[in-house]
Amino acid sequence: MDQKVIAGVxxxxxxxxxxxxxxxxxxxxxxxxxxxxKAIWSDLVELMHEGVRHNRIDTVRPEHTPxxxxxxxxxxxxGGEVYVYRRAHQPCHICGGEIRTADLAARNLFxxxxxxxx
Ligand SMILES: [Zn+2]
Numbered sequence: 001m002d003q004k005v006i007a008g009v010x011x012x013x014x015x016x017x018x019x020x021x022x023x024x025x026x027x028x029x030x031x032x033x034x035x036x037x038k039a040i041w042s043d044l045v046e047l048m049h050e051g052v053r054h055n056r057i058d059t060v061r062p063e064h065t066p067x068x069x070x071x072x073x074x075x076x077x078x079g080g081e082v083y084v085y086r087r088a089h090q091p092c093h094i095c096g097g098e099i100r101t102a103d104l105a106a107r108n109l110f111x112x113x114x115x116x117x118x
Pocket of ligand 1: 093095096
């Protein structure tokens with residue numbers, strides 16, 4: 001949340017990339033390892049290129065699309081297939097547990113407490 005550390009990716013990508021790397025949203029930035037940071041960065045670069053190309057934010061891996069999982073597509077003004085963003089109280093696509101939400105620094109967090117353990 002400290003914009004002096006990293007700024008600009010936005011709330012959707014932040015929530016989603018933390019999920020994709022199984023990182024608890026309450027973990028402090030200083031506790032992210034260089035290897036994790038590098039992986040997050042290259043993932044973000046790829047996801048954001050895809051977002052521009054398709055003009056929507058899709059963050060689920062191929063094996064977690066509605067077609068691959070046989071589930072209905074997401075219904076949301078933002079469109080796009082995501083793991084946790086604005087999916088509070090819905091089941092996690094990976095573990096089936098309930099997606100949680102909370103406020104942090106005037107933004108909404110969304111995460112799966114099972115897949116993103118502290
Ligand atoms: Zn989960």
